[in-house]
Amino acid sequence: MAEHAIVVENLVKRYGDFEAVRGISFRVKRGEIFAFLGPNGAGKTTTVHVLTTLLKPTSGKAVVAGHDVVDEPMEVRKRIGIVFQDPSLDRELTAYENMYIHGRIYGLKGSELKEKIEHLLKFVELWEFKDKPVKTFSGGMQRRLEIARSLLHEPEVLFLDEPTIGLDPQTRAHIWDYIRAMKEEHNMTIFLTTHYMDEAEQLADRIAIIDHGKIIAEGTAEELKKLVGNDVVYLKLDAPEELKCLRAEFIRGCKILADGRVALEVENAAEALPRLFELVAEKGIKILEVTYHRPTLNDVFLHLTGREIRDEGAENPMAAFVRMRMRR
Amino acid sequence: MEALTTMAYRQLKRFARAKSRVAGMIINPLLWLVFFGMGWSKVFDNSMARTVFGGVDYLTFLAPGIFAMTVFNQSFVAGVSVIWDKQFGFLKEVLVAPASRKESILGRIIGDSLVTLTQGAIILALTFPLAENLKPSGFIPALGVGFLLAMAFSGFGVSLALRMESMEGFQMIMMVLMLPLTFLSGAIYPIDTMPDWMKALAYVNPLTYAVDGARHFLVGASVAKFSLGVDLGVLTVLAAVLVGLAMAEFERATIG
Ligand SMILES: Nc1ncnc2c1ncn2[C@@H]1O[C@H](COP(=O)(O)OP(=O)(O)O)[C@@H](O)[C@H]1O
Ligand SMILES: [Mg+2]
Numbered sequence: 001m002a003e004h005a006i007v008v009e010n011l012v013k014r015y016g017d018f019e020a021v022r023g024i025s026f027r028v029k030r031g032e033i034f035a036f037l038g039p040n041g042a043g044k045t046t047t048v049h050v051l052t053t054l055l056k057p058t059s060g061k062a063v064v065a066g067h068d069v070v071d072e073p074m075e076v077r078k079r080i081g082i083v084f085q086d087p088s089l090d091r092e093l094t095a096y097e098n099m100y101i102h103g104r105i106y107g108l109k110g111s112e113l114k115e116k117i118e119h120l121l122k123f124v125e126l127w128e129f130k131d132k133p134v135k136t137f138s139g140g141m142q143r144r145l146e147i148a149r150s151l152l153h154e155p156e157v158l159f160l161d162e163p164t165i166g167l168d169p170q171t172r173a174h175i176w177d178y179i180r181a182m183k184e185e186h187n188m189t190i191f192l193t194t195h196y197m198d199e200a201e202q203l204a205d206r207i208a209i210i211d212h213g214k215i216i217a218e219g220t221a222e223e224l225k226k227l228v229g230n231d232v233v234y235l236k237l238d239a240p241e242e243l244k245c246l247r248a249e250f251i252r253g254c255k256i257l258a259d260g261r262v263a264l265e266v267e268n269a270a271e272a273l274p275r276l277f278e279l280v281a282e283k284g285i286k287i288l289e290v291t292y293h294r295p296t297l298n299d300v301f302l303h304l305t306g307r308e309i310r311d312e313g314a315e316n317p318m319a320a321f322v323r324m325r326m327r328r
Numbered sequence: 329m330e331a332l333t334t335m336a337y338r339q340l341k342r343f344a345r346a347k348s349r350v351a352g353m354i355i356n357p358l359l360w361l362v363f364f365g366m367g368w369s370k371v372f373d374n375s376m377a378r379t380v381f382g383g384v385d386y387l388t389f390l391a392p393g394i395f396a397m398t399v400f401n402q403s404f405v406a407g408v409s410v411i412w413d414k415q416f417g418f419l420k421e422v423l424v425a426p427a428s429r430k431e432s433i434l435g436r437i438i439g440d441s442l443v444t445l446t447q448g449a450i451i452l453a454l455t456f457p458l459a460e461n462l463k464p465s466g467f468i469p470a471l472g473v474g475f476l477l478a479m480a481f482s483g484f485g486v487s488l489a490l491r492m493e494s495m496e497g498f499q500m501i502m503m504v505l506m507l508p509l510t511f512l513s514g515a516i517y518p519i520d521t522m523p524d525w526m527k528a529l530a531y532v533n534p535l536t537y538a539v540d541g542a543r544h545f546l547v548g549a550s551v552a553k554f555s556l557g558v559d560l561g562v563l564t565v566l567a568a569v570l571v572g573l574a575m576a577e578f579e580r581a582t583i584g
Contacts, residue, residue, distance in 0.1 A: 054423055
């Protein structure tokens, strides 16, 4: 067995004139959880669909579980499982029937299939609902069923496209537990996409940050945060936009956030703060609010693109803020 | 074979789940039979009219037509189910599976054709007490004709659905096709008395051969227009071609 479960080289996918994936390369090791982190429209789903043989790449090469996705799609399909971003269950049928049909299509049958269905429905805690039609399930239950279904044929590589999108925080944490258990129990390779930073950070061994169809950084969460520096100071200033970005030799980077606050990258916040106060006083600017914390993946994205990754309340920014402050 | 039987099983299972829909589906042909058929049957209750309808009463003439019409209309459900699966995402689940796509889609078409045929059989059974001269021995063979018709139009519906994004577009095409093909099939009046230009259209209408084939079995050769061989031949070739096209289309399918 090769060392890598996924090898992608210079992958390009165009829809008409629009280039959704613009020449990406990366490798995922066996047994690793690898996350694609990026905002909506970054090209995550497109990449997943190419890797799972549902879309033909425009150019480039992708090898999944040892087989080329273009030359041997059938061999790839045998070895992968996928939870699509959008629901893909048969809503008219029951949870059990959905599992059963999937198993049969993948060539399982008889008592082996029955045992596996029972085991997996118990694993995702849906066994007691096995005879209920899927259309009566909550979003979280449907997601769990899809996860169970994707594991039925014991794939070598599992693709999870935004596995917790639109779910409440409790359900999300619950699904993370399943994902961790899957990796530990089956040593499965998992390719995960998400636009939630906390999800990437919680689950992934390595993260690739993707934006506008390009990978702009790759590494462990720790490695990525080192790109930013040690600390980030957030200031709320009573100053016109053009004066907000303060300049001094101890300020390594400065970005203005969507909410008007300023994020300053510094080596050591404790030492930088007094100097900052002086600087601000010199310029006659008033500080309304100050906080600082270690960089998050959001800061990394901000650092790399000048934009923030979070949207539509993936997590409440203020809540995250408060949590960070309390931890210090 | 796994994919074929599993997909056929799924279509049947879905049908069994949706019992209320089933009732709704057979109401329409029943209305035709009762109100249209019984309404006109007294008007045509004279020897001259009987001659026009091949020597039988009007309801007997009409019954095979209603049966074929039911199967024809319901066949498009196969297409509708493909569009639903597109919209609800189940299609991706099939496309990403390591099973023969040709088999999967053939299984679906067979499953949907069996569903369609069940509804046709219910309608046909209900026509027997109303029409005087239907042959009970023709029931099963007529279902065979219905199955060929169902396969042909399910195949057509699937090919069409694979190219369409919305339910609305698909339903538009169905509406546009359904009534003209029904009128031009000899189901409600004989082809022989049609104006020549209409006759020409009736000859190229596949439904014509299903109606005629069903008449062979349910009423007798004397009321049929073509030979049984022509009817069955046309339907078989048509079903093979349309199902074959659907299979080729599905083999190439990607997601949008
Ligand atoms: N079928 C398609 N046709 C045209 N453009 C598409 C299609 N699918 C996706 N796109 C575009 O490609 C880009 C990447 O989309 P996607 O891969 O879904 O991103 P993500 O999953 O990261 O949100 C987006 O700008 C999207 O609008
Ligand atoms: Mg996506």
